[in-house]
Amino acid sequence: MIEDKTPQRTSLSQLGEFGLISHLTQNFKINQPSTLTGIGDDAAVLDFKDKKVVISTDLLVEGVHFDLAYMPLKHLGYKAVVVNLSDICAMNAKPTQITVSIAVSNRFPLEALEELYDGIALASKIYDVDVIGGDTTSSQKGLIISITAIGEAKEEELVYRNGANETDLLVVTGDIGAAYMGLQVLEREKQVFQVNPNNQPDLDAYTYLIERQLKPEARKDIKELLEALDLKPTSMIDVSDGLSSEIIHLCKNSSKGCNLYEDKLPLDPQLINACEEFNVDSTTIAINGGEDYELLFTIKMDDYDKIKANPNFTVIGHMTPESDGIHLITRANTKIPLKARGWNALKNE
């Protein structure tokens, strides 16, 4: 839970910029047939032939998006990659390459960056994406990670945010809210640690929640699952800022309304227990907590049979005419307008 416990500390300035880049990237292998040239020239060269190219980018800032007090650097590197790949998956495309740029203050020794890059390398390996470029520089304060993810898809495979129809079903993969509660658990432990550094936390009851926060996964498997089911979503987005915020995006982009059913929300038992312990409403957490990196999509009603009883998917609502608005239907059958209270990087300053 500590940023850097390694006794060895090599100053970054000993290596210089080019030395650092080649040291950190020396073990990156090229696997994707679309990568013609990776790191080492002015730019990487890719060849997607008849496929479409999908590109997304994210900037992660220490103190805004992550706290190194409880986020180990290897996990951070892994998560930084996953967060970006999730956007590619949300287009129903296959992630193929990433570029990784970092800015670090000189409080980070080389060994800390090696940890970070170990996580990046692990994610690249598991998700089979090539690291094809990047930039390494110093920052005035803290660590900043900028990743651009590139993917490929056939034109007919791509799913946008704007294709939902009025009677489509709203489906989410996996379960939601756990990553946010994992963050609450970690924040509490950080405070306990600050009061009593000798306290040994017992986190057994929260292992799933913490894993969802520290080591989330992008749903790269969903594209293949949908193909196997011969099912193409009409619209899709990933759940990064919070379910309500993402639903509103799909509705606005598709000019549709939506009814979301509280009793359908897929919640892990650990989440329910933790919400009771923290005395917070699990529905609030599930619809406003972010960072689940599950996929949210709409399908035609006729396709319902293809996913029913499939443990990967939960139907949580249905689309409506735009004029009906966007609502949460509670367990008590009351209709509440859904608002985006998702995580907002700029309001959190």
Next chain:
Amino acid sequence: MIEDKTPQRTSLSQLGEFGLISHLTQNFKINQPSTLTGIGDDAAVLDFKDKKVVISTDLLVEGVHFDLAYMPLKHLGYKAVVVNLSDICAMNAKPTQITVSIAVSNRFPLEALEELYDGIALASKIYDVDVIGGDTTSSQKGLIISITAIGEAKEEELVYRNGANETDLLVVTGDIGAAYMGLQVLEREKQVFQVNPNNQPDLDAYTYLIERQLKPEARKDIKELLEALDLKPTSMIDVSDGLSSEIIHLCKNSSKGCNLYEDKLPLDPQLINACEEFNVDSTTIAINGGEDYELLFTIKMDDYDKIKANPNFTVIGHMTPESDGIHLITRANTKIPLKARGWNALKNE
């Protein structure tokens, strides 16, 4: 010369993250046929058909890469784009798209970001590239800009760093060293301003140097020029870190040596005058100063006739066997090993 003199100051938190992104990007138009979908979905979608895709990325950090005391935000936005496009030009490819991510501390009002985006929009327009995505978030300190540039080229057009032959000629476009001396002039004026804010600087003698520093251009025109001359370089790189550093990159990647001739270096008269005034050696500035964003390339000896007397190109040396090493041949005809003393972001901490 002041970061923000506008009386209007709109707090970023009033808009929120999504509001800010859509406000800043609302005027970006899509022009490139390869851009199918730009901003507004999880990822942009591009189609390069039979062309190869070229990708490069750069991270610019306030206090490391730029100083807002003399860098107006509009110029900074323009330069941030140009720096990245230069890498695409250095592959002999055509820039087509960029993504722009920024992290800002809350000391920046909305109006400051609008200035920055005005510069980004201007560069996008002049260089005919589409802004297809990005991320906007807060930083703990200062302004951070991360840009990924995307370009396209036919396979046979691409020029890498590793293709130089033993007897090839070494050619540079434009002139070099001016951007670095422009920075020295601006640094001096900043110090004068700090001592006496009422001092009115007379910068007429340095207009070219300052323009090269504050508003550099990427040599997008060179690809077309070379095509018109039916000339394909054997290797190419852009001059961002300094001529000596780039020559060493070309030599190492091509496993060749090089002789660079001091008396051939193309220097602007303003540069020569400023070097005399600042009592610095113009050759040292020309080979170690960075940020010229000219192109450095090698051509076969037989192609010399195609570029001789062309004002865009200067032959500054020739390649040699690797065992001969990399040398500067001075005006006094002495041979000095060339070392990379280029700007190093990590050593400058």
